[in-house]
Amino acid sequence: MNKFPLFFGIFRLACEHVLRTMRRGRETLLTLLEAFVYDPLVEWGGAAGGGGKRRTTARDVRAAVAMMAVRAHELKHHFNEVTEQFLAVLPDIKQCAEDWLKENDELKSVETRLQDCHQQMALIKEIEAYGPNLNNHPLYAISQKYTSYKQAKNAVEDSMKMLVKILKDFDTQIESFASTTEAINGPQLMAWVQEFSGSNDEEEQPIFEHIKEFLTNAGQGAMLSQCEQAETELYQSMKQTHHLVRSCLELLSQYVAVSQYYPQSHTEYHRVVMFRKCLAAALESRSPEVCREVASQVTAQISVDNNKDDTSQQIINYNYRLQNMNAEANANLNKAIERLQLEGGPDALALAQEAYREAKTNISNWVRTEEGAGAALECVVIGMLCNLNRRYLMLENGAQSAGDCLVDLTSREGEWFLDDMSALSMQAVELLSLLPLQSASAEDAAMPVAVECVRNANLLLADLVQLNYNFSTIILPEALKKVHSEDPSVLLMINELNAVIMNSPVPLNELLTQLEMHLRYLVMDMESPASGAPLLAAEVRARYEALLSASTSEAEGQSAGRMLLMGFNGLFAAVELRARELADHLAIPIPPAWRKIDHISESMHMSAALQSPVLRAVLEDIFLVRRVQSIAEVFAMVAQCACAFKANGPPSLFDDAALCKPVRRFSAEYVSRCVLGVHSKALAAVLCLLLRRARLDLHAEVEQKEIGASWSVSLESLCEKARRRSPAAERGAALARALQAARARVQRAARALAAHARRAAAAHRARLTHAAHSHLHAEVLGSSQESGAALLRRSRELSNAVERLSAASSKAGALLTAAHQRVKWGAGANPALSGVAACTLAQKYSLKVSPVEESLMEMLHPEGNIDTQWGNNLASEFLSQEKTVSDQIQALWTTRDHEVAVSEARDAAAALLDGLAQHHDALLQLHSNWVSESGARKLTRQQALTAPGKTNAIRQGGERNAVGAGVWKRVRLKLEGRDDALSQRRHALHDQRVLDTCATLGGSEQTEPRPDPGYTEQLSGRRRPAEGRRLRQIILGVVVRAARRGDPRPGDLATRDPVTRDPASWRRDPRL
Structure with missing residues (x-):
């Protein structure tokens, strides 16, 4: 190392650092080196069989993913440390940022003030520069300008305060109206009415009756008289308050009934709401332009309200027509009441039913007690049924010849033809119930089919009558109320129904024309040029049923529009279902010889189209289209009435006859196309079967009178031949006539009640509509707000009554307290009160002392009140007992442990x-x-x-x-x-x-x-x-x-x- 001094520098230090690092992590380093030597994941060599780039395989992908996971795991700890440090620093950063923003705002405010100060200083320097010529400076008149500015500013602030106060008043009025409307239109009003509908006689229990004798014996006659007088005043105040509350609830109920005809747009575009919007816009902008625009809008609104000449005349005319309709409805109601009184009053139906049951009981007793009465009664019933069928055939012939005027066809008594047909059919069914049909059915299999056909035809007529009655009394009032009030769900339903009609492949009138043509060609057994009409009708049916099925998807909380449409359609669906049940019994076996009998031949001529299932299917399509048309027409007329009610459209007003005409037209056409001839044919077949059961050879009788090609045999003559003359027959005829008269009386009473209910509903609806229109346009009509004044007057009376009731209650309470004190004082002197006091104490305290409290009192009864000493004594007693019991338990557990x-x-x-x-x-x-x-x-x-172990083979x-x-x-x-x-x-x-x-x-x-x-x-x-x-x-x-x-x-x-x-x-x- 001494030979190479160059290494005593940075390189040496780096090498020493590397060696120290390798020694510190030698286990990891050696393991990684071993991993690279054994090469478990990375392929170092080339592809098998030669050089070149090897294609990436799934194993390489897995290896790359695994290496990335290892790298991610290595960085996990470092990432967590960085995240923790960052999270630890974040609050400081946030605090510093907030401090900086705060200081920046302060700096901006200081700079603004500094700028103002510079401007003021410049103005002062400018004034100093003027010197003695200060009068020429604009600042010389600043006091006058500031005074004017201050006055204008104060005026603006006062105006703003006034506007805010008015806005708050408007908000209070709107919120009060909304809360009141929600309360009276909800279930709360009905709960109040039910609460105060009964009498309060059971509440008048004497208060001082139990101590009257005691006070008298004690010489407290003055106190007793005062108590009785206070009790009388209290009960009188309670009665007066109860009566006033009931009167107020009645007025509220009337107001709710009238307010249900108010359109929602009237509330949305009311003056208070519009003014509130204008004020809110002015307060929000605070600019002169917006204020001038708001003022012009308010002026325009007021001018429009004051200059409604044409609209005012339309409103007056509409109200006059409503008034005439109300008077006419009241007159019709009076006539219905007189008719009901002639029949026996409100109990007429119950009395008539009682007489009918008595007549039927007489017949049953006579048949059971007298021999041969059954056969005699059967002969009498056959003759009566024959006469009824003749009358029914006359009604059917008149209905068939009436054509399009059938909707207005009435009898001499003013009854509609459908009501007469239903009444005759009901009488026939009641007479059939007197015959032994079970034995007759056992002898002849055709008898039950014919009888069931008669009953189903009667039920079909009853459903048609019920369709008109329920529409006029339930559906029509609800539709008028919902459409007048602009219920969103009802308006949406009407639009959807109109969309179904508009989206049909062809217009409904044209579709009806094609279906009629197709029906005629099928009757003539010819090829129809309109053979595609049933497919178009099926498409209309599918669209209409889809509209109805949309309501069934809402399991709960169905909208008012859906419920109204379902109820209206349900009336027609009941008729259609009954007609299908009747079609199953139309195949009555009629022998060829019976076809020459006049009743059967006439009825078969009228019901020829109903014998074929193909023709019945076409008729169902026709009346489905008629149904959709009728429903849409009714809703369209109601919508026109609602528009005229608000004075937003042409003055169209329809009375009840016009509104019910689409449904009556449907019923009349249905009777003429699907009902005529069915009932009379079935009843004639039943009569022929009864005559054959009476041993009358109908085939021989018909052959004896065969003359010419257009001849026929009278059913009355055949019934006359089967009739037997005997005293029993005369008795049976008398009883049968009495039963028929009782049944007719029941029908007249039922008709009178139905007419009264229908006309009462019409009168009530007309009265509510007139009152709602008068209240809605009170400014134009100049009508006095009688209901509002009455409500205000009754509210004042109720407030005074409540004050009197409170005073009487306070006085009675004071006297009751004094009497109670007197009784307590005399309890010790009068032993007779001890028993009563004992019972009172037992009743008062027996239910308020728990078993635990009772055991405490028995264990250590206090000499006086409950205090700390008593609690300490009780605690020490408990501790001693607890120690004794614990020692015993410990001894037992020790023995068990050993x-x-x-x-x-x-x-x-x-x-x-x-x-x-x-x-x-x-x-x-x-x-x-x-x-x-x-x-x-x-x-x-x-x-x-x-x-x-590892082999020496070359790894692929x-x-x-x-x-x-x-x-x-x-x-x-x-x-x-x-x-x-x-x-x-x-x-x-x-x-x-x-x-x-x-x-x-x-x-x-x-x-x-x-x-x-x-x-x-x-x-x-x-x-x-x-x-x-x-x-x-x-x-x-x-x-x-x-x-x-x-x-x-x-x-x-x-x-x-x-x-x-x-x-x-x-x-x-x-x-x-």
């Missing part, structure tokens, strides 16, 4: 005597058996370490080195901080210590004699417990260690190594 210890010692001694010799022999044979058994046993813990590119993989595994464990060799060495040292201890124990046992029975007795008697426990712990430690190494047999204890390794490494093991 017993357990003795039994455990005896078991341990027996185990030592049995297994100590075997363990001793196994330990002595450990070194001699190790070598002999190691060759025969297979070590399978680490397969990589027992792999064959795709071959993996097992030794290199093992080296790489050790490198990875070392880098991860999990050195498996170190842990193995630690386990080996621990096992060596255990083995040395066992060997020492075995050697000592060889020198010591075996224990005699006396020593065993000493162990069982626990005379040397410490030595026994120590010996037991040593043996158990050996057994546990052997079990942990996976060897359950004590004899093999010395044959297993804690860590399996290469056999060559056994010679390096210090234990061997």
Whole structure:
């Protein structure tokens, strides 16, 4: 080194540093060098079979990923340290940044003030430069300018404060209106109404009745009279308050009913809301331009509201028409009330039903008691059914000839034709119920089919009547209310329905024309030019059903629009479903001879199109399109009424007849196309079957009257031939006529009630609509706010009543307190009160003293109040008892512990005597058996370490080195901080210590004699417990260690190594 002085510089220092670093991490360095020498992952040579670039394989990718993972793991600790340092510095950086921003703001403010000071200084210098000519400087008049500026500034601030106050008032009004509307439109109002709907008579319990005798005997008559007077005043105040509360709730209910017709846009564009928006815009900008614009908007709004000449006239005309409709509805309601009174009043239906049940009971009793009454009654019923069928056929012929005027066809009594048909059908079904149909069905299989057809036709007519009734009383009022109030869900539903109609392949009217043409060609059995019409109708049906199914996806919380559409469609769907059930019973077997009977021939002529399933399918498509048209037409008319109600459209106003006309038109057309002839044909077939059952040869009767080609046999003449003259028949006819009269009375009462309900709903709707329109346009109409004034007056009355009630309650409470004190004072002088006081005390305190408190009081009753001394005495008592009980428990546990210890010692001694010799022999044979058994046993813990050694063959590119993989595994464990060799060495040292201890124990046992029975007795008697426990712990430690190494047999204890390794490494093991 002395020959080369150049090396005594930086290079030498660098080399020494490298050597120190290598010595410090020599284990890691050597392991890494070994990994590179064995080359487990990196291919240093070229491809097999020659030079050139080798293609990347999956193994190379895995190797690269593994190397990257190793590098990431190496950097993990450094990254964590950097992250911790960065996180530790971050709060300081944040604090410094905040301090800097704060100081920067202060600097800017100081600079601003400095600039102002410079300007002021420049102004002062300028004034100094003027000298005596200061009058010419602008600053000379600064006081007057400042005064004007200050006045303007104060005026602006005052205006801003006033505007803010007005804005707060507007916000208060809007919030109060919203909260009030939510309260009265929710369930709270109904809860209040139900709470105050009942009487408060049960609350009028006498307060001073129980002490009346006591006060009288005590000479307190004045106090008693005062108490009774106060009690009377209190009850009167309660009654008055209750009455006023009910009146206010009624007014609120009326207001809610009227307010439900208010459109939401009226609230959104109300003056208060609009002014509030203008004020908010002015306050937000605070610029003169915006203020002038807001002022112009307010002026324009006021001028528009004041100059509504055309709109005002339209509003007045609409209100006048609403008033006329209201008067007309009230007149119709009065007529319905008079009709109901003629039928027997509100209880008319119940009385009529009672009379009908009595008439039916009379017939049942007569049939059961008199012989031959059943046959006589059957003959009478056949004649009555024949007359009913004739009347029904006359109604059907009139309906068929009415054509398009069928929707307005009424009887002489003013009843619509559909109501008359339903009433006659119901009478026929009731008469059929008197016949023994079960026995008749057993004799003739066609009888149940015909009877079921009659009943289904009756149910179909009832569904059509119910369709019109439910629409006029439920659907129409709800639709008017929701559309007038601009419910978003209802408006969305109407738009979706209109979209279904507009998006149909062809207009609905044209589609109906094609379907009618297709139906005519099918009836004539010709090829139809409109054969594609059913496909178009099916597409319309699919779109409409998709609109309906959209509501079923909302399992909970369905919108009002969806529910309204589903309810409206449900009325039509019930009719369609009933018609399908009726179609299943239309195939009544009609013999050819019966077709010449007049009732059957006429009915078959009217119901010819219903006999074919193909024609019925086309009719279903037609009426589906009619249904969609009717629903859309109703909603369109309601929307027009709502626009006219707000004065935003043409003054269109439709009465109830016009609004119900689309549904009545649908019902009339449905009856004329799908119902006429069905009921009369089925009833005629039932009559023919009954005549055949009565031993009347219909075939022979028809053949006897065969004259010409257009001849027919009267069903009335056939029924007359089957009729029997007898006193029983006359009795049966009288009873049947009484039953028919009772049934007619029931139907009249039901019609009167239905008409009353329908017209009451119409009158109520007209009254609410007129009141809502009057309140909505009160400024134009000049109508007095009667409801608002009434509410205000009732609220003042209610406030006064509440004050009176509070005063009466206070007075009664004071007198009650005085009377209570008097009773307490007289309790000692009057022994009669002791029993009552005892019961009162028992009832008062028995439920308020718990068992724990009762035991405390019984254990140490206090002489006075509960104080600290009493608590200390009680605590000392508890401590003494607790100590006594604890000593007893400890004594018991000590006895039990001794017993357990003795039994455990005896078991341990027996185990030592049995297994100590075997363990001793196994330990002595450990070194001699190790070598002999190691060759025969297979070590399978680490397969990589027992792999064959490295061969001299040339390794190919795709071959993996097992030794290199093992080296790489050790490198990875070392880098991860999990050195498996170190842990193995630690386990080996621990096992060596255990083995040395066992060997020492075995050697000592060889020198010591075996224990005699006396020593065993000493162990069982626990005379040397410490030595026994120590010996037991040593043996158990050996057994546990052997079990942990996976060897359950004590004899093999010395044959297993804690860590399996290469056999060559056994010679390096210090234990061997």
